Amino acid sequence: MCQCCTEKKDIYLPQLATVQEVSQMNVTEKYLRLSMDDGQFDYVPGQFVEVSIAGVGEAPITISSSPTQTNGFELVVRKIGNVTNAIHELKPGDKLGIRGPLGKGIYPAEEAKDKDVVFICGGLGMAPQRSFIKYVLDNRQDYGQVAILQGTKEYDQRLFPSEIEAWEKLDGVQVLETIDEPDERWKGNVGVVTTLVPQIKSDLKSATVLVCGPPVMYKFVLMALEEYDVPHDSIFVNLERKMKCGVGKCGHCQINNVYVCIDGPVFRYSDLASLPEAI
Ligand SMILES: Cc1cc2nc3c(=O)[nH]c(=O)nc-3n(C[C@H](O)[C@H](O)[C@H](O)COP(=O)(O)OP(=O)(O)OC[C@H]3O[C@@H](n4cnc5c(N)ncnc54)[C@H](O)[C@@H]3O)c2cc1C
Numbered sequence: 001m002c003q004c005c006t007e008k009k010d011i012y013l014p015q016l017a018t019v020q021e022v023s024q025m026n027v028t029e030k031y032l033r034l035s036m037d038d039g040q041f042d043y044v045p046g047q048f049v050e051v052s053i054a055g056v057g058e059a060p061i062t063i064s065s066s067p068t069q070t071n072g073f074e075l076v077v078r079k080i081g082n083v084t085n086a087i088h089e090l091k092p093g094d095k096l097g098i099r100g101p102l103g104k105g106i107y108p109a110e111e112a113k114d115k116d117v118v119f120i121c122g123g124l125g126m127a128p129q130r131s132f133i134k135y136v137l138d139n140r141q142d143y144g145q146v147a148i149l150q151g152t153k154e155y156d157q158r159l160f161p162s163e164i165e166a167w168e169k170l171d172g173v174q175v176l177e178t179i180d181e182p183d184e185r186w187k188g189n190v191g192v193v194t195t196l197v198p199q200i201k202s203d204l205k206s207a208t209v210l211v212c213g214p215p216v217m218y219k220f221v222l223m224a225l226e227e228y229d230v231p232h233d234s235i236f237v238n239l240e241r242k243m244k245c246g247v248g249k250c251g252h253c254q255i256n257n258v259y260v261c262i263d264g265p266v267f268r269y270s271d272l273a274s275l276p277e278a279i
């Protein structure tokens, strides 16, 4: 066996990637399409990468594209501090470091087959959910009715509005959108995302439900789903914790015996029953 086959891949060593496309989505969020310089990148919906900028640092960012897409992979990055500010400065052709894909990304692609699938997204939560939304829509024959709920604070913060409009036109896809604090441009539902739950046409008792949004949203969404007797093992939540290594070594993301970086970040809600502090 040659030496390269016996060498273990260094889990802390970023691989070089190139920015292929960048666009400003709104005041705080930027969209980036990247490709790995060695061409190797296989992932499943729900996984994330550690993005590193030389001389600045690393930040975990969830992959927002679907593995059914072949021209690289996509990220949505909110400008919040040192690393994300530096990511916002990147231009097409620039190089950056990528570790990953990381996490189990246990989005239930197999288990949800033939069932209705309901996505409940709050704000930036649309970015991770979009990976599995696109995966399901690209494998439409394998799934039942699809419901996509999106709640956004203000009109200008809506993510992927033209994609959402296109999804709405697809057969068997129900799109429900709401804005908490709208202005005169918005003619749709007003209020938080839970106000949309009663409008879902899918049979919630047998559907697979995926929830992703800001921490405050989970409690209220889970309470709303309780009213419809959605089994806890059919609900999947995406947990975000501060991370450093991303590979189960440093303990930064640990909740009791669970490491969010390697055991998640997507968890079956019933598996969190013994971890009340997780949500
Ligand atoms: C698994 C995972 C997936 C993520 N996916 C995305 C994504 O798709 N898009 C995206 O924009 N962001 C995502 N994040 C959050 C992103 O990693 C942080 O915003 C980023 O690390 C901040 O780094 P910074 O150097 O820019 O900010 P810093 O200078 O480190 O921090 C600026 C401020 O943000 C707070 N902060 C830092 N990290 C986090 C965090 N993880 N959660 C909450 N607050 C934090 C700090 O306390 C501080 O107040 C994800 C985080 C995790 C753990």
Ligand code: FES
Pocket: 242, 243, 244, 245, 246, 247, 248, 249, 250, 251, 252, 253, 254, 259, 260, 261, 262
């Ligand atoms: S981030 Fe280091 S153990 Fe999870």
